[in-house]
Amino acid sequence: MTETPTRVPTSIAAVRERIAGQSSSNRALLLMAPLLAFELLVFVIPFFILLRISFAESSANFVYAEGTVSLEAYASVLTNELLWSIVGYSFLIGVVVTVLSVLIGLFYAYAIWRSTGLVKSLLLFSVVLPLLTTLVIRTYAFRPLLSPTGTLNEILLSLGLLSEPISFYPGTIAVVIGQLYIVLPYAVLAIYSVLATMDWHVVEAARDLGASRPRSILEVVVPQVMPGIIVATVISFAWSVGAYAAPGVLSSSLTFAIQVEDMMYGMRYPEAGAFSVLMLLLMLASIAIIFTVLNRFGGEFDLA
Amino acid sequence: MSEITLSELEKQYGDTTAVEDVSVDIRDGELLCLLGPSGSGKSTTLRMIAGLEEPTSGEITINGEDVTDQSAYERNTSTVFQDWALFPHKSVLENVAFGLKMRDVPKEQRRERAEAMLERVQMGGYGDEDPTNLSGGQKQRVALARSLAVNPDVLLLDEPLSNLDKRLREDMQIELREIHEDVEETFVHVTHDQDEAFTLADRIGIMNEGELIQVGEPTEVYENPANRFIEGFLGDTNFVESEAVRVTDDAVHVETELGYELVLPSDGDPDVTEGAELTLSLRPEVLSIEQDAAADSMEGHEQPVLADGSTLNAVVGTVENVLYRGSTVRYSVSVNGTSMFAERTGANTDALTAGEEVRIEWEGDDVLAFRPDGSQVTL
Numbered sequence: 001m002t003e004t005p006t007r008v009p010t011s012i013a014a015v016r017e018r019i020a021g022q023s024s025s026n027r028a029l030l031l032m033a034p035l036l037a038f039e040l041l042v043f044v045i046p047f048f049i050l051l052r053i054s055f056a057e058s059s060a061n062f063v064y065a066e067g068t069v070s071l072e073a074y075a076s077v078l079t080n081e082l083l084w085s086i087v088g089y090s091f092l093i094g095v096v097v098t099v100l101s102v103l104i105g106l107f108y109a110y111a112i113w114r115s116t117g118l119v120k121s122l123l124l125f126s127v128v129l130p131l132l133t134t135l136v137i138r139t140y141a142f143r144p145l146l147s148p149t150g151t152l153n154e155i156l157l158s159l160g161l162l163s164e165p166i167s168f169y170p171g172t173i174a175v176v177i178g179q180l181y182i183v184l185p186y187a188v189l190a191i192y193s194v195l196a197t198m199d200w201h202v203v204e205a206a207r208d209l210g211a212s213r214p215r216s217i218l219e220v221v222v223p224q225v226m227p228g229i230i231v232a233t234v235i236s237f238a239w240s241v242g243a244y245a246a247p248g249v250l251s252s253s254l255t256f257a258i259q260v261e262d263m264m265y266g267m268r269y270p271e272a273g274a275f276s277v278l279m280l281l282l283m284l285a286s287i288a289i290i291f292t293v294l295n296r297f298g299g300e301f302d303l304a
Numbered sequence: 305m306s307e308i309t310l311s312e313l314e315k316q317y318g319d320t321t322a323v324e325d326v327s328v329d330i331r332d333g334e335l336l337c338l339l340g341p342s343g344s345g346k347s348t349t350l351r352m353i354a355g356l357e358e359p360t361s362g363e364i365t366i367n368g369e370d371v372t373d374q375s376a377y378e379r380n381t382s383t384v385f386q387d388w389a390l391f392p393h394k395s396v397l398e399n400v401a402f403g404l405k406m407r408d409v410p411k412e413q414r415r416e417r418a419e420a421m422l423e424r425v426q427m428g429g430y431g432d433e434d435p436t437n438l439s440g441g442q443k444q445r446v447a448l449a450r451s452l453a454v455n456p457d458v459l460l461l462d463e464p465l466s467n468l469d470k471r472l473r474e475d476m477q478i479e480l481r482e483i484h485e486d487v488e489e490t491f492v493h494v495t496h497d498q499d500e501a502f503t504l505a506d507r508i509g510i511m512n513e514g515e516l517i518q519v520g521e522p523t524e525v526y527e528n529p530a531n532r533f534i535e536g537f538l539g540d541t542n543f544v545e546s547e548a549v550r551v552t553d554d555a556v557h558v559e560t561e562l563g564y565e566l567v568l569p570s571d572g573d574p575d576v577t578e579g580a581e582l583t584l585s586l587r588p589e590v591l592s593i594e595q596d597a598a599a600d601s602m603e604g605h606e607q608p609v610l611a612d613g614s615t616l617n618a619v620v621g622t623v624e625n626v627l628y629r630g631s632t633v634r635y636s637v638s639v640n641g642t643s644m645f646a647e648r649t650g651a652n653t654d655a656l657t658a659g660e661e662v663r664i665e666w667e668g669d670d671v672l673a674f675r676p677d678g679s680q681v682t683l
Contacts, residue, residue, distance in 0.1 A: 199387065201389035204376070205383070205389040206402070207355075208376050208377070209382065210377050210454065211377055224392065
């Protein structure tokens, strides 16, 4: 019997040992490094470039005047009433789409949760199915569906529910429907992922103790899936306020993203940058409000 | 306080029948245990009383009122679930007060009642805790308090003790019994644990394969089981296959697979014909096992010993192995190649060892006999 411990001095063992020697926070940082590098490259650095341009003067020869520092672009954006009406319209779309997507998402996720077997698979598959087609094509598909001579109008007319066609498209209704269709799968999946971990007995216990169906959902299900609802709300809201494809394809209205594009076509990069920075601040404020409000109803996310 | 009647209750899931023709009158204030192996339909029956499952057919009445078509929240029943199903996002006090909140009891009143209930289950002072931080036993107490707080017509307990460790489970059984006596309500308790049923129940209902086979007091079902399944389920026993070879007015003589002819005394006119196949049940507590001093004089196929007219039966065999179980010692004995077992209390120091010749004796009266279809034979 030999009692000498055998050591294999391979390079992997050496690396392992070195990692094991690190403090846990250092190790976590090491593991996050690729992600942090990626974020830095595609988000933080471009954002600072955008911020820098927003503080530049405009130029007749180039998209902005290099080396200049000025608040000219911010002044112009802040005093432009048209831009504020665009912001208002973008937020309106965002709020309407978010409310609809979270409500429908909640019902849909609940349906998936409660179903079994083939129905459950079909419901889940139907959520993912739209994601297999390009967003722009999916959005274009709403044109023939929603136009005054389109499918929806024909169905409503033939059922006698309408006496004359409604022009859903082009217009705000089409934008809301198109944008809802884009964000809904994410809302459903965000809510379902939390719901799937929930114990059905808890709902039964609530009913058993005298809670009606709607009341048991409000008292027991909603507070528990609040983390999922918060994620669904933030995704739906941020995406819809900044929506580009749906308003571009389904209406002639100006939204924030389309307006920024117009400014860029017009070679007004500082203004586009300033508008984007202001919009970003508004979005951050909105999301902070969403977190605070929804957390009161049982969410478990701490606002960092 | 209330009576519950189940009549011809049936539940089918697609082609499978979970509960078949269950009829029972649950008495006011009694603690009825539904006992059966898993899949016997006992939980489904309980859930139908709660309104959490809809019966395929049949009727449920509580205090004479037909509640079959009422949903769970309309019935004044209350369930303690196996996993306790506490609301994880509510405090312990909010959990206990939940049923009262649903009944629109004013806030101050429900707080008082909830605190009193927590006190009752020895969980006073835990009101502000997060239920996810409690131990199994504590969760169990909170679930009990939550269900009792609403003053239900009947408290339904769906194996609430099965997730606790043995010691705690036994303590909780005693406590549950005390609570039942204290609150004087009707309890229906589902369990697969015979000891638990015997400890708790005023009456036991035994279920198997969706059917309620027998309802009776613990001693009744144990001493006079309706069929062979119950005899086997309610405790360990030796089943011995045999054939009736001679039937007289006061005894049935059977040829057994043990190689012995045994005598089953009868009160008169036994309901057996000669040639009938019978399964005998020899429970360990009626068997005595002794070192066989007279082993040499015993022949394998001898007639049973009949000392002064009594019907003492005896067989001789070899100890195969010894299983020490603390309070008892179990001996597995081979009798002419057929295995059976007998027990002694652990305190009996005169231990038998493997390979030893032993004599197993019992009173003929202590043996039950069953027909091939499982029904008990009246001897």
